[in-house]
Amino acid sequence: MENKNFVKNDEEFICDNCGKKVTKLGYSSRNHCPYCLHSKHVDIMPGDRKETCKGDLEPIGLEIDSKKGYVIIFKCKKCGAIRKNKAAKDDNMDLIISLSSRQI
Numbered sequence: 001m002e003n004k005n006f007v008k009n010d011e012e013f014i015c016d017n018c019g020k021k022v023t024k025l026g027y028s029s030r031n032h033c034p035y036c037l038h039s040k041h042v043d044i045m046p047g048d049r050k051e052t053c054k055g056d057l058e059p060i061g062l063e064i065d066s067k068k069g070y071v072i073i074f075k076c077k078k079c080g081a082i083r084k085n086k087a088a089k090d091d092n093m094d095l096i097i098s099l100s101s102r103q104i
Helices: 093-100
Strands: 056-065 069-076 082-086
Touching: 056 082, 056 093, 069 093
Parallel strands: none
Antiparallel strands: 056 069, 069 082
């Protein structure tokens, strides 16, 4: 079940953090880089691309949700905002596991 405010916006991009080309996710909107897990602070509501900050969202922690599975916690390096997003099927599992041991 998708959030009623969710805007599907599945785009390819070059990661600002690691420089790798990130392909479309295919089953939902791509939110972060599967290689380094960094994201860009571009959304106010998921997929809307209306946020003006455009800062680097650094992965800082992990939650495990019984319905969503792994949920990555991000903190914007520019404005300090905290955001969360479900991990994607092709995310780097070694990095996800390392996030699970971090204290937030």
